[in-house]
Amino acid sequence: MRRSRKNPTVGDVLGEIVRRAAAEVEESAAAALADEPDGVHQHRVRVRRLRSVLGGFREALDARAAERVRVAYAEWGRELGVVRDIEVRADVAEQLLERAEIDDPAVVHRLVESQREAYPAAHERLVELARSPRAQERARLLREFVDPPVVVEPDRPAADVLAAVLATQARRVEKAEDRLDGSDEAHHELRKAARRTRYVAEAIADVAPDLFTEQVEDIADAGDDLHDALGAHRDAMLLARRVSHEGALAGRAGELSDAYETIAGLAREEAEERLEEVPSALRKLKAAASRLP
Numbered sequence: 001m002r003r004s005r006k007n008p009t010v011g012d013v014l015g016e017i018v019r020r021a022a023a024e025v026e027e028s029a030a031a032a033l034a035d036e037p038d039g040v041h042q043h044r045v046r047v048r049r050l051r052s053v054l055g056g057f058r059e060a061l062d063a064r065a066a067e068r069v070r071v072a073y074a075e076w077g078r079e080l081g082v083v084r085d086i087e088v089r090a091d092v093a094e095q096l097l098e099r100a101e102i103d104d105p106a107v108v109h110r111l112v113e114s115q116r117e118a119y120p121a122a123h124e125r126l127v128e129l130a131r132s133p134r135a136q137e138r139a140r141l142l143r144e145f146v147d148p149p150v151v152v153e154p155d156r157p158a159a160d161v162l163a164a165v166l167a168t169q170a171r172r173v174e175k176a177e178d179r180l181d182g183s184d185e186a187h188h189e190l191r192k193a194a195r196r197t198r199y200v201a202e203a204i205a206d207v208a209p210d211l212f213t214e215q216v217e218d219i220a221d222a223g224d225d226l227h228d229a230l231g232a233h234r235d236a237m238l239l240a241r242r243v244s245h246e247g248a249l250a251g252r253a254g255e256l257s258d259a260y261e262t263i264a265g266l267a268r269e270e271a272e273e274r275l276e277e278v279p280s281a282l283r284k285l286k287a288a289a290s291r292l293p
Contacts, residue, residue: 011154198223
């Protein structure tokens with residue numbers, strides 16, 4: 001028997017969370033494949049949200065079926081990432097060139113125009129992959145999983161399960177923090193943990209807004225801050241390496257290369273500045289998680 005809205009069951013809440021996440025993936029695909037503005041990015045975000053929900057609520061779902069869907073969409077997420085990363089590389093480089101007031105045509109071509117020239121072929125390949133038998137199988141797995149999702153002990157009170165899930169995700173962030181060693185890989189692992197925590201909290205806030213509202217909102221906000229700061233850090237560090245590489249190639253080609261080191265230096269500064277935002281976001285997340293029932 002279903003409980004009232006004030007006392008929902010985990011079956012009610014988690015079923016709706018999974019259905020919404022799956023629907024968003026399906027609904028955002030057309031814009032990505034049509035290459036509408038920001039379409040690839042938004043679809044990739046929805047794919048990540050779906051995978052975060054399935055991973056975060058694994059213990060309350062049919063774990064084997066959920067993992068099959070997660071693996072299938074991890075592959076699609078990587079394919080989307082190939083295309084999206086081209087956009088990001090061009091946009092971040094263009095912003096730094098403007099900041100450094102560098103308009104040398106050779107530098108602009110190497111760092112910005114070359115990426116935008118590569119984009120159409122990468123997107124065309126994405127469209128081909130979306131028509132493949134593998135893509136059809138991926139969509140089938142998702143439809144079968146969602147209709148209806150198998151929830152373990154669906155009549156349990158949702159509040160108990162959701163609080164436990166959020167606490168687990170917060171601990172996952174803390175463990176990733178403990179493993180920080182200054183490397184980009186460790187920061188990336190912290191970012192992934194923060195991203196899952198954020199998306200799980202946002203899903204709960206969307207479907208069950210009356211459950212420990214303040215804590216959920218604070219966890220989602222802190223996860224968002226961590227995700228954004230660490231994402232910008234990663235983008236800047238990757239750009240710094242790419243710029244240094246392109247500068248070496250430019251030097252070998254007889255082009256002036258001083259501008260590349262200037263841009264790489266700005267990228268590294270940007271990366272360090274974004275890292276400074278991480279400690280306060282971590283404190284906020286821990287404080288919110290400590291207030292969970």
